[in-house]
Amino acid sequence: MLRWIALGLLAVQAAPPTSAQPPNTAQPPAPAQQAVAAPAPRVFASDYGLVLNFIKPDKTKDFEASIGKLKEALQKSPKPERKEQAASWRVFKAVEAATAGNVLYVFVLDPPVKGADYTVSTILAEAFPNEAQVLYKQYADSYGAGQNIVNLKLLSALGK
């Protein structure tokens, strides 16, 4: 029998909470604060990465718009690793609703680029420095319940 239940998923975040979840503040830090407040790089050292994003149901358009800007940022970046990241980074939307009516979006990194920083705010700020504050506020405000980050090691490809 199919059942809808709230499932407690224990996960380990690959980065401190300040960078694992969108920060609450949208105010741009002063230059002196930037060095202190800069989020720790979100790096995946695994074969495969999953990020579960819990988005407010009335903010899905904002979130998807942010993802559109993220795509643009990756494509226009002169850094080779950004192109590599884009090549293996896909975004899915779950048919199932998440807790509290949130909508679940899944980032699939197959494979993650070793050593590359996947912090969305950093990527947006790199490409759109003048719009960074607005873009990041739109992105951060769309979150209903943060993120789960799961680093995965390949055990078996059933077709090989």
Add this chain to the structure above:
Amino acid sequence: MFRSIVLGLAAVVVSATTAFAQAAPAAPAQAAAAPNPFVFPGDAGVILNFVKADKTADFEMVLGKAKEALAKSEKPERKAQAAGWKVFKATEAGPGGNVIYVFVIDPAAKSAEYSVGNILVEGFGAEGQTLYKTYSDAFGTPAIGALLHLTKVVDLGK
């Protein structure tokens, strides 16, 4: 620094035992009532499995048998399933010390049914039943798999 957190995830969840029972042919009225959760009509699927820490060897053994069953199946859809089905183990510990195994089905074979129980019985007959019991017994708490049916929003590289 690594830090454990607990977040709520609502998903379609099916117990390993129930999933197998449910996968039995349904009466027409039942079939119309609810779609089979082990069919992924969208672009992809993810199943999160929470396995007892002392049962990982059993779980992995049975998955090896499932792989064998898919490989030896004469059904074209089983080959298609195998081609897009990968099994991962999470680096992070799960709730209650369970080990999280993630099935990533990408792309999903349209209309194919991903119940491990059915695949085992199809491949090994009565032995498949025994294998499935071993598989079911490996599940910890929650004794369920969380299924996510996914539709692609964007491929950031295209």
